[in-house]
Amino acid sequence: MSRNHDQEPEHSLLDDALSRLKDIFDRLDVADDVRARLAQPALALQVGIPVRMDDGRLEVFTGWRVHYDTTRGPAKGGIRFHPAVNREEVMTLAFWMAIKCAVVDLPFGGGKGGVAVDPKKLSRLELERLSRGYMRAVADIVGPDRDIPAPDVNTNPTVMGWMADEYDAIMRRQQRAVITGKPLALGGSPGRVESTGRGALQVLDMWAKREGRKPADTTVAVQGFGNAGYHFARLAHERGYRVVAVSDSKGAIYDAEGLSPEPIWRHKNESRELKGMVYCEESVLCECDRTTVMSQDELLALDVDVLVLAALEDQIHADNVGDVRAALVLEIANGPVTSEADDELAKRGIPVLPDVLANTGGVIVSHLEWVQNRIGEQWDEDTVNARMAERIAREAERVMDRAAKDEVSYRTAAYLQGIGRIAEAIEQRGTASDFGS
Ligand code: GLU
Numbered sequence: 001m002s003r004n005h006d007q008e009p010e011h012s013l014l015d016d017a018l019s020r021l022k023d024i025f026d027r028l029d030v031a032d033d034v035r036a037r038l039a040q041p042a043l044a045l046q047v048g049i050p051v052r053m054d055d056g057r058l059e060v061f062t063g064w065r066v067h068y069d070t071t072r073g074p075a076k077g078g079i080r081f082h083p084a085v086n087r088e089e090v091m092t093l094a095f096w097m098a099i100k101c102a103v104v105d106l107p108f109g110g111g112k113g114g115v116a117v118d119p120k121k122l123s124r125l126e127l128e129r130l131s132r133g134y135m136r137a138v139a140d141i142v143g144p145d146r147d148i149p150a151p152d153v154n155t156n157p158t159v160m161g162w163m164a165d166e167y168d169a170i171m172r173r174q175q176r177a178v179i180t181g182k183p184l185a186l187g188g189s190p191g192r193v194e195s196t197g198r199g200a201l202q203v204l205d206m207w208a209k210r211e212g213r214k215p216a217d218t219t220v221a222v223q224g225f226g227n228a229g230y231h232f233a234r235l236a237h238e239r240g241y242r243v244v245a246v247s248d249s250k251g252a253i254y255d256a257e258g259l260s261p262e263p264i265w266r267h268k269n270e271s272r273e274l275k276g277m278v279y280c281e282e283s284v285l286c287e288c289d290r291t292t293v294m295s296q297d298e299l300l301a302l303d304v305d306v307l308v309l310a311a312l313e314d315q316i317h318a319d320n321v322g323d324v325r326a327a328l329v330l331e332i333a334n335g336p337v338t339s340e341a342d343d344e345l346a347k348r349g350i351p352v353l354p355d356v357l358a359n360t361g362g363v364i365v366s367h368l369e370w371v372q373n374r375i376g377e378q379w380d381e382d383t384v385n386a387r388m389a390e391r392i393a394r395e396a397e398r399v400m401d402r403a404a405k406d407e408v409s410y411r412t413a414a415y416l417q418g419i420g421r422i423a424e425a426i427e428q429r430g431t432a433s434d435f436g437s
Contacts, residue, residue, distance in 0.1 A: 013313065014092045016339050024415045030423040031431040038098075038422070041091050043067040047137035049115065051129045061130060063115040065138040067147055068094035071425040074145055075111025076101055076363060078152025078181075079134070079159075082312075085114035089313070093152075096334050097363070100356040103418035104395045106367045111147050113138065119154050131159045135166040142167070144177035144374070150366045151181040153226065153312070157193065161186045177373035180366035189369035190381035192362075195388060197231030199361015200332045201239065202392050203353055204306065207328065210400065215240035219304040221254075221326070222246045223296060224311030225268060228332050228359065232310060233261040241306075245299050249311070252299040255291045301325060309336035316341045324350065331355040346409055354411035356418060357399055364388045 018039065025035055049061045064087055067075040077097035080090075090112050098110025115134055119127055141147055151160055160182045167178045182188035191198070208218060220241050222233045225248045237243045243261060245254040248268065253259065300307065300316065300323060307326035309315055313335035316324060321341035329345060329352040331337065337345070337352060345352055368384050395417070403413035 012088065013335070014088050014095070017092045017095055017335065019339055020411075020415065021419065024412070024419050027412075027416060028420055028423060030419075031427050031433065033431040034423040034426045037071070037426055038069060038095075038419075041066050041068045041094060042070055043141065044087065044091060045138060045141055046087060047134075049130060049133040049137050051126060051133055053126055054123050061115050061117050061133075063113065063134050063137060064090040065113040065141060065147070065149075066090045066094040066111060067141070068110040068112075069098040069422060070109035070111075070147075071422060071429065072098075072102060072109050073107040074109060074143075075147035076106070076108035076150070076366065077110060077112040078150045078362075079113035079115070079155050079163075080152040081115050081117050081119040081130075081154040081159075083116060083118045085116045090114045092313075093334055096356060098422065099415065099418040100360055100363060101418075102421040103356050103399070103414050104360045104364055104391055105421065106363065108148070108363075108367065111149070112152070113149055114152075127159070128162050131155075131162040132166040135163040136170065139167060139170050142178060144175055144370070148177065148366070148370060149179050150363070151227075156227070157181055157183040157188055160188075177370050180369040181362075182369070184378075187369075187373050187378070189365055189372055189384055190379065191384040191388070192365045192369060193227065194231040194235070195365035196228040196332065196359055196362035197233075197235055198385065199364060199388060199392050200228070200232050200308075200330060200358045201235045202361070202389060203358045203396050204236070204241075204330055205239070206393070206396050206400065207351075207353060213305070216242070218242065218306060219244050220306045220308060221299050221302045221304045222308040222310055223252075223299055223315060223336075224248070224309065224333060225265070226310065228362070229308070229310030230261060230265050232308060232332055233259075234265070237261050244304060245294070245302055247296050247299045247311075249296075252294045252296055253291055254294050254299070254302070259291075297323070306330055309333050311336065314338055316345075318344070321345060326350065328353065330358055332359050334359065342409075342411065352409065352411060354409075354414050357396055357410065357414045360395075361388055361392065364391050 044066045047063050049063050051059050053059050094110045094112035101108040160179050164179045164182050168174050176187035181192050218241050220243045222229050225246050233243050242258040303325045305327045308330045310332035315336040317338045318340045321344045331354055334355050365388055399413045403410050
């Protein structure tokens, strides 16, 4: 099978992501060194991962691990298993990780990994062999002080546990802090699984408070019902927000009176999709007459207060941005709005709570897991949640204040904060000005 992952796509995700920097660099008046450093990743490794399949065949999967910038600390970022993963996507995701870690002032740079694979087509043992094979292939460039992977799309604590175990076997010593999002019994942190959704809800709450909005009067539609989208929806529902629609890659369900995320999640885990779900036949639910099945596109166009994007990148683009009717867009996925669509939303006065702020709960708790591993402790969930909440409150407050003061979008304010910190670190290491030029 021929695979040409190097071919640059017509629409370049990385170029689009980097295009947001020019204005930020100008506003911050950064040194040329900063512009040059952030124009490309520090390290991009491509690997072929041989996996013995259950039927005896050998399949070689293509994977990547990228360090975008490591000036502020070791690279940090998840590993994604998805058929559409490619080199450019992993580079872009690593770039966003660098910004994200700096926005919330974690001592990390940005990294990301991925494998082009449809994990749903693998048996459990094939998945384990792939996970261990990935770690063997990238082990030279990861480590607790070098690059610390974590879960991302289609990877979970079990996969992290296999990878951590493989790393220990390669190094012939225990190094739990090499990877985060591990199972609790293998040094994972309480609260890590829900952390992305929990953090995003906190950012939404802060916005709602500033706007004088009450949860009960706020309707929410959630695109993407994976780990982050589900836990966000569940916690938002518990807080009293009216979650009227959720979708997965195959379709959406809508109920104007509000849905209960928990039974939907149970159903999804049993049947693997929402579309075929006859919501009314769930024995615990009786909202049957009101529930409608719709397409993802229809969900994006719903007249709701908050549109939550928790699926993949590039979901709102030039062709469908005109359909968005929400009062606010909350980005839980990385890069779900293209820069062109972002400008259009700004023109129409629809604010966006950006990924690099709104989805930082995950990496914040990953940092807490790394700290616990390094000092040989395991904290309780309340301690972890309180520490995460404290960091988000502080850093999101700064971003929101700056947005108000400078009259810029939340994204611009977050980038000014994150890029400002990265730029300062780069400049402190020495720039052209040290040479008197
Ligand atoms: N994959 C998550 C993200 O995109 C978490 C990364 C981490 O915990 O290192 O933020």
